[in-house]
Amino acid sequence: MTAKRQKLIRAVAYYRRSTKKQETSIADQRKAVLKYAEANGYEIVDEFIDDGISGDATEKRFAFLRMREEASSRKFEVVLCWDQDRFGRFDSLEAGHWCYPFRQAGVRIVTVNNGPIDWEDFTGRMMYSMQQEAKHQFLQDLSRNVLRGQIEAAKAGSWIGSPPYAYRIEGESKNKRLIPGDPVHVATVKRIFSEYVEEQRTLTDIARRLTTDGILSSGGSKRWKPSAVRVILANPAYTGLFRSNTYSYSKYHGYRDGQITKGGRRGPNDESDWIVFKDHHPPLVEKRIFNRAQRLLKRNEGRKCRYSRDENPYLLSGLLVCGNCGSLLWGIKNRGQSKVTTPQRYECSKRRREGKNACEGCTVGEQDVLDYLVQFIEENFIPTKDQTRLLSTAKRGKLKQSDLPKGFKKLKRLLVGDRGSASIAKDTHRRLADVEAQIAKAQRNLVLLDANNIPAAEERISQLSKLRDDLKDAAQQTPSENDVNELVSDVLTKLFWLCSLKEDEMRPVLNEIHRITIHTTGRGGGSARRYIFDHGDIEFAGTSGCSPHPEP
Numbered sequence: 158m159t160a161k162r163q164k165l166i167r168a169v170a171y172y173r174r175s176t177k178k179q180e181t182s183i184a185d186q187r188k189a190v191l192k193y194a195e196a197n198g199y200e201i202v203d204e205f206i207d208d209g210i211s212g213d214a215t216e217k218r219f220a221f222l223r224m225r226e227e228a229s230s231r232k233f234e235v236v237l238c239w240d241q242d243r244f245g246r247f248d249s250l251e252a253g254h255w256c257y258p259f260r261q262a263g264v265r266i267v268t269v270n271n272g273p274i275d276w277e278d279f280t281g282r283m284m285y286s287m288q289q290e291a292k293h294q295f296l297q298d299l300s301r302n303v304l305r306g307q308i309e310a311a312k313a314g315s316w317i318g319s320p321p322y323a324y325r326i327e328g329e330s331k332n333k334r335l336i337p338g339d340p341v342h343v344a345t346v347k348r349i350f351s352e353y354v355e356e357q358r359t360l361t362d363i364a365r366r367l368t369t370d371g372i373l374s375s376g377g378s379k380r381w382k383p384s385a386v387r388v389i390l391a392n393p394a395y396t397g398l399f400r401s402n403t404y405s406y407s408k409y410h411g412y413r414d415g416q417i418t419k420g421g422r423r424g425p426n427d428e429s430d431w432i433v434f435k436d437h438h439p440p441l442v443e444k445r446i447f448n449r450a451q452r453l454l455k456r457n458e459g460r461k462c463r464y465s466r467d468e469n470p471y472l473l474s475g476l477l478v479c480g481n482c483g484s485l486l487w488g489i490k491n492r493g494q495s496k497v498t499t500p501q502r503y504e505c506s507k508r509r510r511e512g513k514n515a516c517e518g519c520t521v522g523e524q525d526v527l528d529y530l531v532q533f534i535e536e537n538f539i540p541t542k543d544q545t546r547l548l549s550t551a552k553r554g555k556l557k558q559s560d561l562p563k564g565f566k567k568l569k570r571l572l573v574g575d576r577g578s579a580s581i582a583k584d585t586h587r588r589l590a591d592v593e594a595q596i597a598k599a600q601r602n603l604v605l606l607d608a609n610n611i612p613a614a615e616e617r618i619s620q621l622s623k624l625r626d627d628l629k630d631a632a633q634q635t636p637s638e639n640d641v642n643e644l645v646s647d648v649l650t651k652l653f654w655l656c657s658l659k660e661d662e663m664r665p666v667l668n669e670i671h672r673i674t675i676h677t678t679g680r681g682g683g684s685a686r687r688y689i690f691d692h693g694d695i696e697f698a699g700t701s702g703c704s705p706h707p708e709p
């Protein structure tokens with residue numbers, strides 16, 4: 158009853174109900190407002206009622222308009238409402254237009270639900286709720302506009318997203334063209350196709366060679382991964398082809414049958430919806446070579462061991478290293494003699510790529526290396542006594558530790574070093590953890606990617622998952638000391654064979670060798686320079702090098 162002794166605040170009540178049935182009725186609003194006024198010291202001097210009019214049709218709210226006009230007459234200080242929505246739903250600009258006269262007259266809004274409302278606070282809240290409501294629509298519009306922009310750009314042949322490795326973008330938005338970029342990268346793309354198609358190297362082999370040669374990958378990484386090589390080999394952009402809308406990623410819209418349609422989904426699009434331009438930009442690879450690469454990729458798909466060199470005409474591919482500069486030796490193509498079987502030769506890749514000043518050079522014939530290898534094995538593992546017996550044991554089955562203890566010990570040290578089987582298991586677990594972390598990271602990054610890069614990223618995740626499964630298998634089969642001995646026997650047996658094998662049968666044996674550093678003596682200059690093979694440093698693969706799969 159203290160309120161009665163105070164001076165009552167002059168107020169008007171405003172009631173509004175839209176056409177929605179579920180809203181509080183005018184009668185209920187009035188009941189609540191009168192009760193509130195009584196309890197809080199307000200005297201209701203007038204009532205304004207808009208019934209059946211929605212909150213955003215303010216120009217039709219005649220009672221509201223009247224109330225607004227009367228505000229300036231200073232007959233009341235407060236507008237009392239059931240809640241903020243009764244007063245009105247405006248967007249932020251409209252709110253200023255409709256509310257300004259009340260502010261000017263010093264009239265406040267008080268709601269039953271929230272009490273007095275600060276004008277600043279009111280506008281802020283109004284904007285917030287409007288934004289909430291508008292958000293959904295806004296996102297849809299945005300999605301449509303982004304897609305429309307992309308489709309328009311694509312139809313104009315403007316490149317979307319980041320350029321493929323070895324290209325760079327020239328031109329403004331909606332007219333982005335691809336032109337060859339860094340010459341080293343351009344040469345690298347050509348080299349990757351040539352090594353894959355002509356030299357028939359594996360993805361792993363190519364990745365390893367690029368890493369050894371210190372070429373930076375597309376991500377700027379020093380270490381090339383087989384999947385990065387694959388992404389390049391599979392990208393038709395290198396033939397000058399422009400392709401867009403091959404993949405959908407929008408939640409709200411898609412581009413189908415020549416128009417933007419509602420309803421998005423993630424996934425590849427029908428070929429009929431692709432936007433394609435042939436000869437769009439300067440190609441780096443001939444179509445013929447690219448098509449052969451696709452056939453090879455398809456054939457090699459799902460092939461388990463990428464280390465297999467079974468179909469490489471260069472038997473020692475990826476094994477030989479230049480004794481001068483440490484670069485890998487590349488097979489020399491026998492030009493114009495494709496039908497004649499000529500012995501393969503290998504030369505320093507650095508000298509081939511960078512010219513005769515880059516490295517003194519190192520060229521060697523395959524047969525020289527093979528002869529040297531056999532000699533090395535004979536000297537190191539085969540005792541002069543009992544040779545015939547041991548060879549026949551080897552050919553029948555397996556050479557055991559007891560057959561030649563010294564050679565066995567020596568080979569075991571070469572294969573697993575001084576480490577036991579436990580540390581091999583530890584290696585596997587470490588790599589497994591590493592790969593799992595990479596998968597998690599790649600999945601997190603997926604949402605941030607540009608649409609063009611999503612297929613490649615998904616491809617990468619699936620490859621990593623395969624690797625993880627293989628590593629899990631390997632981790633479960635942690636080699637015991639017995640397993641290691643078994644492996645050594647196996648290799649020893651193979652090495653024995655090597656001494657009596659024909660070239661073709663040598664392939665599986667050569668898989669046991671990690672690397673041979675070739676030392677030669679060079680004579681003469683220019684193109685007449687000749688090399689004489691001196692010796693090689695042989696490194697065996699060992700159990701860590703022979704892990705079931707190459708490093709990612």
Ligand SMILES: [Zn+2]
Pocket residue numbers: 479480481482483484505506507508516517518519
């Ligand atoms: Zn060299």
